[in-house]
Amino acid sequence: MKLPKGLAGVVVDQTKVSSTKNAVLTYAGYPIKELKDASFEEVVFLLWHTRLPSSDELTAFRKRLVSEMVLPDHTVQLIARIAKEPQHPMSILRTTVSLLGTTNDVKRDDPPRILAKMLTAIAAIIRIRDGKPIEQANQNWGVVKNFVYLFSGEQPTAERVKMFNTVMVLHADHEFNASTFTARVVASTKSDDYSCLTAAVCALKGPLHGGANERVFEMLEAIRETGQDPVGYVNEQMARGRKIMGFGHRIYKDGDPRAVILRVIAQKISQETGNDEYFALQEQIREYMFKKTHLHPNVDYYTALIYHCFNLDKKTFTMMFAACRTAGWLAHVIEQQTEGCLIRPSSEYVGETNRHYPNKEG
Numbered sequence: 001m002k003l004p005k006g007l008a009g010v011v012v013d014q015t016k017v018s019s020t021k022n023a024v025l026t027y028a029g030y031p032i033k034e035l036k037d038a039s040f041e042e043v044v045f046l047l048w049h050t051r052l053p054s055s056d057e058l059t060a061f062r063k064r065l066v067s068e069m070v071l072p073d074h075t076v077q078l079i080a081r082i083a084k085e086p087q088h089p090m091s092i093l094r095t096t097v098s099l100l101g102t103t104n105d106v107k108r109d110d111p112p113r114i115l116a117k118m119l120t121a122i123a124a125i126i127r128i129r130d131g132k133p134i135e136q137a138n139q140n141w142g143v144v145k146n147f148v149y150l151f152s153g154e155q156p157t158a159e160r161v162k163m164f165n166t167v168m169v170l171h172a173d174h175e176f177n178a179s180t181f182t183a184r185v186v187a188s189t190k191s192d193d194y195s196c197l198t199a200a201v202c203a204l205k206g207p208l209h210g211g212a213n214e215r216v217f218e219m220l221e222a223i224r225e226t227g228q229d230p231v232g233y234v235n236e237q238m239a240r241g242r243k244i245m246g247f248g249h250r251i252y253k254d255g256d257p258r259a260v261i262l263r264v265i266a267q268k269i270s271q272e273t274g275n276d277e278y279f280a281l282q283e284q285i286r287e288y289m290f291k292k293t294h295l296h297p298n299v300d301y302y303t304a305l306i307y308h309c310f311n312l313d314k315k316t317f318t319m320m321f322a323a324c325r326t327a328g329w330l331a332h333v334i335e336q337q338t339e340g341c342l343i344r345p346s347s348e349y350v351g352e353t354n355r356h357y358p359n360k361e362g
């Protein structure tokens with residue numbers, strides 16, 4: 001029997017949350033290219049209820065989420081103690097999510113509350129790392145405007161909110177990706193939501209998954225700082241057996257539909273913020289990578305530049321991914337808890353057999 005490496009192509013369960021069938025990403029049946037301008041709150045509601053909200057439901061949902069975008073002082077103080085250490089922000093987030101699940105005032109297993117606390121905690125980690133004060137959410141704004149304000153300390157323009165909203169919508173879910181599957185495995189044991197999210201953050205952290213966006217920007221900086229020819233950089237890295245970050249995908253062999261939409265945003269915002277040299281570099285790498293490998297950019301390729309244009313430190317890029325994907329993680333955790341059973345696959349043993357422990361008495 002030939003085993004599929006890394007479960008590639010293996011259907012392990014059913015879901016009504018999202019699909020990548022025929023390389024078209026849909027959330028509860030709606031293609032993401034139609035949802036890209038829907039509000040993040042509307043999309044979160046869709047993922048959690050597999051239907052769009054009515055206008056009243058959306059208003060109430062938004063209000064509830066924003067009302068929860070606050071952290072008790074002592075939780076901020078605890079986060080500050082961890083965040084000041086010279087740790088990678090994803091390590092800080094991993095501990096923070098776990099911490100949120102142990103503080104008595106954060107009720108467990110309440111998805112709107114958990115999502116709001118995650119966004120607020122991520123923004124707080126960024127502010128603490130930057131040595132800036134923690135801002136308070138404005139109850140009259142939506143979730144995305146508040147989130148950008150909380151991490152940047154600046155009220156974003158309507159156009160920037162729209163851009164970030166699209167980024168959040170496109171990252172919100174992606175069926176059984178590595179971090180979501182991890183969350184589902186934990187949920188399948190009937191563990192609590194914070195435990196599921198802590199595990200998901202651990203899986204997202206790796207460079208083959210959410211950690212790729214940080215490496216994409218490292219690559220762009222390295223090329224720009226050294227003035228190296230991007231073609232030479234790609235050839236050199238690949239000759240050393242290294243992958244070019246932000247390219248390739250387990251599901252999308254003919255291109256990631258999210259990257260197509262994000263490329264347009266990256267081009268616009270990089271021009272508006274004087275970062276168009278980075279975009280030009282990305283275009284050169286993209287063209288050469290296609291010529292050399294037929295690989296296309298994935299979702300992480302352009303978000304790296306978009307986050308940079310939002311003045312975010314590259315070390316925090318993967319936390320941004322986590323902020324957006326929490327919506328999907330929770331959708332899958334809810335589905336797994338209500339409809340799933342224990343996930344416990346089998347393995348093929350390929351080690352030594354017929355060994356015997358020596359009798360030490362004789």
Ligand code: ACO
Binds near residue numbers: 251
């Ligand atoms: N750069 C160079 N070569 C690559 C790349 C890349 N980015 N991606 C794939 N390849 C090559 C592999 O070396 C392999 O070549 P081979 O057949 O000669 O050995 C072939 O293409 C197939 O690649 P696999 O890694 O086996 O494909 P898989 O489906 O397992 O991997 C993955 C997908 C992990 C995303 C891979 O493309 C990769 O490592 N990309 C770089 C990291 C990255 O951008 N990750 C983010 C993915 S999107 C997300 O998680 C949100």
